[in-house]
Amino acid sequence: MPDRLINLDVELLRAFVTIHETGTFTRAAEMLGRTQPAISLQIRRLESQLRVPLFDRGGKTVTLSGEGAAFLPQARKMLGLNDEIVATLGDGDLEGEVRFGAPEDIATRYLPGILGAFTRSHPRIRLTINCDYSPNLLDLMSRGQLDLALIKREPMGPAVGVSVWREPLVWVALDRAQAEVSPLPLIVAPAPCIYRKRALAALESAGLPFRPAYTSASVAGQMAALKSGLGVGVMPAAIVPRDLMILGDALPELADGEIALVTARGGGTGPTALLAKEVLRNLERRPPAS
Structure with a gap:
């Protein structure tokens, strides 16, 4: 027996896992609803328990040490088991409300199955879904009206949320002739x-x-205009x-976009954290678009 x-x-x-996934102590603190010093203290406690350094702190970015990289899959396994027990014990007794936001194209393509399965597994958690543009969703979150949101952000912009995937954008039209028209007829959403x-x-x-040849907040409206040959638009290459x-x-050439999952301050536990985990777990293995 050990000592x-x-x-x-x-x-x-x-x-520990959240710091690795977000890339900084500060962003991990925001996601978990704690202060940066509190997160640093937690890591020092964990390193003291394990008697190994988990992060290399010499550079400008936070990277895992050799011991930290070896420990990461084990930590994720333990967290997964913990969350599975919490989610299933008592037949989904966890209750509360999660106010979730996402842009329309992401919500309609990727989220129906995820959210449907979540509500069936956790019938006492009420979901309220808001589809809107990313800046509007972030504004709602800053005013305390959203708990969780998938947003489109600048890859090199402010550090907001946990990166989920990069999104290469392309010009599309019914045919190449549309690109030769001057001025170029654009099919776009409003600002x-x-x-x-x-x-x-x-x-x-x-x-x-x-x-602007056709402006519509509806993805379906923009798609109909493109297929009617009314102009040129922009969309993710994958869809x-x-x-x-x-x-x-x-x-x-168009600059890439990036999809990130943002949690309101204080939303790192309970129903919000549970939904965030399910969204990340499912989107990490999302099927390629047809």
Whole structure:
């Protein structure tokens, strides 16, 4: 028998894994609803228990030490077992409310199955879903009206949320002839849509004239306009339907977008944390778009 038995604290493990996933102590603190010094203290306690350093702190970024990298899959396994027990014990007795937001295209394509399974597994957790543009969702969160949101953000912009995937954007149209029209007829969403921002920035940088030929907040409306040959639009490369053409180098290159999951301060536990975990777990293995 060892000299002493060490009972690892799940809260410390969650802090460790969250720091790795978010990339900084500060972002982990925001996601878990704690202060940065409190998170640092938790890691020091965990390192003291394990008697190994878990992070290399010499550089500008937080990276796992060799011991930390070896411990990571074990920590995730323990957290997964803990969360599974909590989620299933008592037939879904966890209760509360989660106010969740996402842009329409993400909500309609990726979330129905995830949210449906979640509500069936946790019937006492009430979900309220808000579909809107990312800046509007972040504004709602800052005013305490959202608990969790999937947003589109700048990959090199402010550190907000946990990165889920990068999103290459492409120009699309019914045929290549649309790209040769001047001024270029654009099919876009109204501001503050990030795809609109990408399109206008690329065209203005290249000095190409353009005009808004069709503006709609509805993804279905924009798709109908594109398929009717009314102009050129921007969408993620992964979801371009077969009956639309990717224009390639006919127009200026577009900067990537990025999808991130953002949790309101104080939402790192309970129903919000449970839904965040399910969203991340499912989207990490999302199937490729057809």
